[in-house]
Amino acid sequence: MTESTTDYKKEMNSYPLMNNYGYPKLELVRGDGMYLYDSKGNGYLDFTAGIAVCSLGHVHPAVTDAIVKQAQTLVHSSNLFRHPLRTELAERLCSLTGFDAAFYCNTGTEANEAALKLARRAQWQHGHKDKTKLVSLPGGFHGRTMGALSVTKKPQYHEGFTPLVPNCETPSEIEGVPDAIDDKTAACIVEIVQGEGGVHPVDPGLLREIERRCRATGALLIVDEVQTGIGRTGSFLCSEQAGIKPDIVTLAKGLGNGIPVGAVLATGETARAFTPGSHGTTFGGNPIAMAAALAVVDTVAQPDFLEHVQRIGAYLKQQLEQIGRNVTGLGLMLGMTVDDAADYVAKAQSEGVLVTAVGKDRVRFVPPLIASQRDVDELIQRLSRIR
Numbered sequence: 001m002t003e004s005t006t007d008y009k010k011e012m013n014s015y016p017l018m019n020n021y022g023y024p025k026l027e028l029v030r031g032d033g034m035y036l037y038d039s040k041g042n043g044y045l046d047f048t049a050g051i052a053v054c055s056l057g058h059v060h061p062a063v064t065d066a067i068v069k070q071a072q073t074l075v076h077s078s079n080l081f082r083h084p085l086r087t088e089l090a091e092r093l094c095s096l097t098g099f100d101a102a103f104y105c106n107t108g109t110e111a112n113e114a115a116l117k118l119a120r121r122a123q124w125q126h127g128h129k130d131k132t133k134l135v136s137l138p139g140g141f142h143g144r145t146m147g148a149l150s151v152t153k154k155p156q157y158h159e160g161f162t163p164l165v166p167n168c169e170t171p172s173e174i175e176g177v178p179d180a181i182d183d184k185t186a187a188c189i190v191e192i193v194q195g196e197g198g199v200h201p202v203d204p205g206l207l208r209e210i211e212r213r214c215r216a217t218g219a220l221l222i223v224d225e226v227q228t229g230i231g232r233t234g235s236f237l238c239s240e241q242a243g244i245k246p247d248i249v250t251l252a253k254g255l256g257n258g259i260p261v262g263a264v265l266a267t268g269e270t271a272r273a274f275t276p277g278s279h280g281t282t283f284g285g286n287p288i289a290m291a292a293a294l295a296v297v298d299t300v301a302q303p304d305f306l307e308h309v310q311r312i313g314a315y316l317k318q319q320l321e322q323i324g325r326n327v328t329g330l331g332l333m334l335g336m337t338v339d340d341a342a343d344y345v346a347k348a349q350s351e352g353v354l355v356t357a358v359g360k361d362r363v364r365f366v367p368p369l370i371a372s373q374r375d376v377d378e379l380i381q382r383l384s385r386i387r
């Protein structure tokens, strides 16, 4: 055994996980509303929400009750059988968004993978067998499976994983996207606010131009609302505010308040392309995930809840502008430029605040949507101490 082998063996003995997350140091064992706690009982004001996931805050009683009740009734039966909560959630999501049918999965990546497959399959089923190109935006992030990664043009995420899925095009400039959508395009996938790309909203005029090109060429428009959806930006879906009407939308993150659940919603004409056996997953639509998602959707879809997100989002933006620069985003999905994001995150943590870095010089604020004005004041007071 070489010395370096002994080194990594030692490391894996103490923490037997692969190193793709870079061995975090802080261990969190309990959550309550806006706060997370380590094993010594130290509390951290959480402006990460598990990366834009725990929208109703940690251990929300309605979600916990729904999970517990469902766990005592039926945990899993598979998609070989119907389950009433699966239908109920699909009905609720479709009536809130105007789509016609849902497909369930477990993560955002899986939702996008399914959406890309659905788009190609719909073109194929409608007789457009040559419409296979998938267009995406520079700065976008859609996930880590081979398909989702192929429409995520970030060189460091591709390193060592090529060749990826053929016939995917991401123009080097965002303004070049409409021209890349042509007669051979199956779909264009967009994020309205590019979260992992630094929390940058895409220009609404460009979004409408992309939609127009899709309509003109017969390409389908997929909006990835994995991060922006379920109230995060102050409307149930972000596409409502952007004034575009996608053919397919993908959801995950905030949908289950921490229980893994993803969904693809599509218009009837497109949704019909998934015929028996064409796509599937064992766990998608699991009853516990459905129960959690229904509890979340019932709360988030209330008009006063969404108004709260808009109000606190505007307040957070205004307050961050007092202490930082280039604050961008929508609702409670905001980013701010700092000199060194990793250093800022570490210093925030020592002040008892959790935020995340996106890229080298951007810090992201995606708190639970229940954040109050007092929580924002507390955040700003603590961040103001950072030098």
Ligand SMILES: Cc1ncc(COP(=O)(O)O)c(C=O)c1O
Residues within 6 Å of the ligand: 107, 108, 109, 110, 112, 141, 142, 143, 144, 191, 195, 196, 224, 225, 226, 227, 228, 252, 253
């Ligand atoms: C917009 C967007 N799409 C897809 C994903 C991938 O989701 P997941 O990590 O649940 O696979 C993410 C995750 O950050 C995301 O922000």
